[in-house]
Amino acid sequence: MEDIKITCLHGRHLALGAKMSPFAGFDMPIQYSSIINEHLAVRQKAGVFDVSHMGEIWVEGADAEAFVNHVFTNDVRGLEPGHILYGMMCYPDGGVVDDLLVYREFVPESYLLVVNAANIEKDYEWLLSQLEGWNCSVRNESDSWGQIALQGPKAEGILVNLFGMKEAAQLGFYTFCNLEYKGKRLILSRTGYTGEDGFELYTTPENTVELWDRLMEAGVEPCGLGCRDTLRFEAGLPLYGDELSPEISPIMAGLGIFCKLDKEFIGRDALAAQKENGAPKKLVGIEIEDKAIPRAGYPVELEDGSEVGVVTTGYHSISLDRSICFALVDAAYSKLDTPLWIRIRKKVFPGKVVKKRFYQTNYKK
Amino acid sequence: MSQILEGLKYSESHEWVKVEDGIALVGVTDYAQKEMGDITYVDLPDEGDEVTAGESFGALESVKASSDLYSPVSGEVVEVNSELEDAPEKVNEDPYGSWIIKVKLADASELDALLTAAAYTALIDE
Numbered sequence: 001m002e003d004i005k006i007t008c009l010h011g012r013h014l015a016l017g018a019k020m021s022p023f024a025g026f027d028m029p030i031q032y033s034s035i036i037n038e039h040l041a042v043r044q045k046a047g048v049f050d051v052s053h054m055g056e057i058w059v060e061g062a063d064a065e066a067f068v069n070h071v072f073t074n075d076v077r078g079l080e081p082g083h084i085l086y087g088m089m090c091y092p093d094g095g096v097v098d099d100l101l102v103y104r105e106f107v108p109e110s111y112l113l114v115v116n117a118a119n120i121e122k123d124y125e126w127l128l129s130q131l132e133g134w135n136c137s138v139r140n141e142s143d144s145w146g147q148i149a150l151q152g153p154k155a156e157g158i159l160v161n162l163f164g165m166k167e168a169a170q171l172g173f174y175t176f177c178n179l180e181y182k183g184k185r186l187i188l189s190r191t192g193y194t195g196e197d198g199f200e201l202y203t204t205p206e207n208t209v210e211l212w213d214r215l216m217e218a219g220v221e222p223c224g225l226g227c228r229d230t231l232r233f234e235a236g237l238p239l240y241g242d243e244l245s246p247e248i249s250p251i252m253a254g255l256g257i258f259c260k261l262d263k264e265f266i267g268r269d270a271l272a273a274q275k276e277n278g279a280p281k282k283l284v285g286i287e288i289e290d291k292a293i294p295r296a297g298y299p300v301e302l303e304d305g306s307e308v309g310v311v312t313t314g315y316h317s318i319s320l321d322r323s324i325c326f327a328l329v330d331a332a333y334s335k336l337d338t339p340l341w342i343r344i345r346k347k348v349f350p351g352k353v354v355k356k357r358f359y360q361t362n363y364k365k
Numbered sequence: 366m367s368q369i370l371e372g373l374k375y376s377e378s379h380e381w382v383k384v385e386d387g388i389a390l391v392g393v394t395d396y397a398q399k400e401m402g403d404i405t406y407v408d409l410p411d412e413g414d415e416v417t418a419g420e421s422f423g424a425l426e427s428v429k430a431s432s433d434l435y436s437p438v439s440g441e442v443v444e445v446n447s448e449l450e451d452a453p454e455k456v457n458e459d460p461y462g463s464w465i466i467k468v469k470l471a472d473a474s475e476l477d478a479l480l481t482a483a484a485y486t487a488l489i490d491e
Binding site for chain 1: 402403405406408421424426427428429430431433450
């Protein structure tokens with residue numbers, strides 16, 4: 001395992017006895033106590049995640065807005081300072097480079113792109129490759145920033161009471177503000193990847209460690225990537241590499257709402273054609289009537305055994321006690337209530353197509 | 366530290382075997398349950414199935430992953446622990462008390478090929 005990276009909180013994870021595993025090129029905590037405990041802590045109280053592996057790329061300059069709008073599926077024109085949009089960067093064929101958040105900075109002509117850890121270099125190179133003719137710069141600052149996600153119904157109260165961040169109570173969903181912590185910039189953002197209310201805090205690595213330590217002292221549950229995946233899955237949120245990829249377009253993944261086809265962007269024509277003609281495959285939710293667990297890669301079949309798709313993520317849902325999965329299936333079998341079968345080892349389990357948002361999310365509007 | 370009981374036989378795939386009157390009780394070790402984390406489902410065979418030493422007879426599922434169960438011995442499955450269907454977490458709570466299947470030994474000499482407690486301890490310490 002050469003060149004594995006670590007985050008600024010790596011030593012803290014080891015000291016807590018976390019089960020560590022490589023993820024996106026980083027040695028990351030999968031769980032501290034148990035995935036179930038950590039999952040339930042976020043749903044019922046609050047939990048904190050080290051997400052310092054995520055990438056931070058700034059686009060700045062006179063053409064920053066136009067350039068971001070050219071590479072991004074969502075429409076940043078008119079996005080107000082302090083507001084955030086979710087969307088993708090696509091290849092001309094509609095395949096996905098990455099899914100990301102775009103932050104409209106308070107200073108003019110400046111956008112922060114928060115990208116997946118596994119894709120930082122690829123995204124940066126992609127942006128640079130598209131830059132010719134645009135009057136703006138692209139700067140990858142991923143290594144200079146730490147990030148923690150404080151998620152759950154008690155997250156706001158913890159920020160206000162523990163850190164005195166009363167601004168947390170004022171922020172709406174998908175907005176952010178600039179704070180100062182120990183003289184350094186701290187971006188407080190009401191965003192997350194769990195289906196619960198929550199915040200993401202971007203600041204220096206040193207500040208990140210200090211915030212983490214104070215949260216640990218206050219008894220906030222440390223949460224690993226294991227429950228990050230179970231939480232996002234229940235909330236119907238895609239993971240790049242599983243539900244979005246160069247082969248799985250946003251239209252196939254059911255994320256057309258984040259693709260503004262009435263503006264120009266890379267991949268627009270391909271996505272418009274998919275929307276017009278129907279994508280060959282669609283991402284669906286499937287629930288099976290058994291406690292067996294549909295895992296990524298398991299075949300999705302018809303009653304006669306013919307294969308019509310594949311599971312992309314699946315769990316026995318911790319919050320819902322249901323065996324559910326996302327699966328990419330032939331579009332003909334993507335309607336709600338369509339009966340489908342999943343092959344799990346030697347047995348085949350009957351199920352049906354259900355809504356992808358399995359869990360009722362609790363975002364603060 | 367993982368608990369290892371004296372007097373049991375162990376497989377390299379982290380199952381334990383305890384023999385009582387020609388019947389082998391098969392479960393997974395403390396080390397295995399710790400590695401898996403919260404077990405949420407036990408895929409059991411049917412009573413009457415034939416199992417073969419070294420071959421898969423079922424699976425344990427944790428939140429995150431599925432792990433095949435390999436039979437350390439050959440023979441007929443005379444009983445499955447159906448209690449685990451509704452309470453798979455018992456494998457985490459009491460791995461040596463939670464046998465998964467009982468096998469009528471077809472060939473008791475297969476037990477000689479399995480690891481002693483000392484040999485299994487050495488295996489997981491590696």
